[in-house]
Amino acid sequence: MITFYFYWLSAFFCLAGCNKTRVIDDVDLLMLVGFDWIDESKEYLGTELFPRYGLSEDSHDRRVGVFSAKGYTTQQIHSNIQSKVPNKIESGKLLGIVLGEELAREGVNEVLYGISEDPNIGRGLFVAIAKGTASELLSTNYNTDHILPIFLKDLMKTQSNNSLPPVNLHQYNYSYYGEGMDPYLPILANKDNQIQLIGLGFFKGDQLTYEIDYNRLFYFRILFENSTNTEFDLLTEKIGHLSIVAIESTLKKKWVSKNKLELHVTIAGTLTESYNQKLTSFSNKAEIEGTIKKKLEKETKQLIEDLQKHDVDPLRIGASAKATFRDWQEEKWKEEYPTVEITPVITFNLKQTNIVH
Known part of the structure; x- marks a missing residue:
């Protein structure tokens, strides 16, 4: 031994x-x-x-x-x-x-x-x-x-x-x-x-x-993948400046047809410095959520159009189409991509704990 x-x-x-x-x-x-x-x-x-x-x-x-x-x-x-x-x-x-x-x-x-x-x-x-x-x-x-x-x-x-x-x-x-x-x-x-x-x-x-x-990084991020613990600021015509923190978002791609895609993004976040927005009731909360939804849909739609205009696909739309349609061909897709109708559908939920009752 x-x-x-x-x-x-x-x-x-x-x-x-x-x-x-x-x-x-x-x-x-x-x-x-x-x-x-x-x-x-x-x-x-x-x-x-x-x-x-x-x-x-x-x-x-x-x-x-x-x-x-x-x-x-x-x-x-x-x-x-x-x-x-x-x-x-x-x-x-x-x-x-x-x-x-x-x-x-x-x-x-x-x-x-x-x-x-x-x-x-x-x-x-x-x-x-x-x-x-x-x-x-x-x-x-x-x-x-x-x-x-x-x-x-x-x-x-x-x-x-x-x-x-x-x-x-x-x-x-x-x-x-x-x-x-x-x-x-x-x-x-x-x-x-x-x-x-x-x-x-x-x-x-x-x-x-x-x-x-x-x-514009936030708009790209929510269109690219699910995210947690992000934050962003935006300026709206109706309400003014808004700061949203502790954001969680989920992304789902829904192909309506071969040339029509919906990007469904569900977002939840907390509004900071809410006193300036007079967040005193649930009706105010719904109004702010609607304003943020419209702003996000406008900005993300513009970003998608800019990416298609420059013929770049960092959102991996082509990869999604390949996984969905059996007859997908890369060379044919390169011609089709700039004309595909891509629509962002945003759902925004405000997580607010300091609403005055």
Whole structure:
């Protein structure tokens, strides 16, 4: 028995010794990367960010190393940057990719495909578009409590729990390669030396074709999927400004015919600062619900028409048609999609606990 235990213990240590180890002071952990398109030379400009170790990745240590290089492939860019960095670059902790606006309009697949081929990189990292260039956005010294890679990761996570639909490399690839759907990516910008989410960009193929601003994200979210714990503000002609929080919504697609679809959205939310709306009776409550319903139907209908006008299908209407009709054909659908009659049908219920009796 003792002999068996000895051999088992020896084997354990031999196997443990086979693991590839890295001393943290001898490597640079790549945490954020950006890409821009240089039209003159037909190549990319890559920007890579590493935390500068001293306080390690402590959230209060805002020191970040920023290195840039040009190249025709992501691997060439990475190799060129490695030639400037004294330590070995490890990509296993990459959190996100930021794509310059011009690159997004030129086509992003070559870059994202190159990233996706790296086995050390997960598919859950966020992907975003920079308004302007990624290099400028990522090289600016922002006044944040976290280093920029962690700040952006947290920003994307927070927004995904609010008005922004799920967005990461896996989601992009799923929408790009899937039939009857088009990808979308969030848009970031530097506003008064603060980096913030300003909208959502929609792609035809791998090219940015159309975008909406932050104020319309909620309308897209409720048409895209079920959501919880979201919030939005809207201005109505009849009542004025309204703030709705703690929103839960459900979405159901109902095909009336092959060229007519109804998007049934049921929403429940709580009205804040209700005193200004004189919410003193259930009749007032019904009036406000009706006003919000009309406003939401108007805005969502306009968004649907804009998406069809630009021939992008981020709502995955085509995928729904494919699942419903046996004779669905992708090429034929591409011709039919802009003319399909898509009608949002909104039901809004106000969850209000402070009605004065």
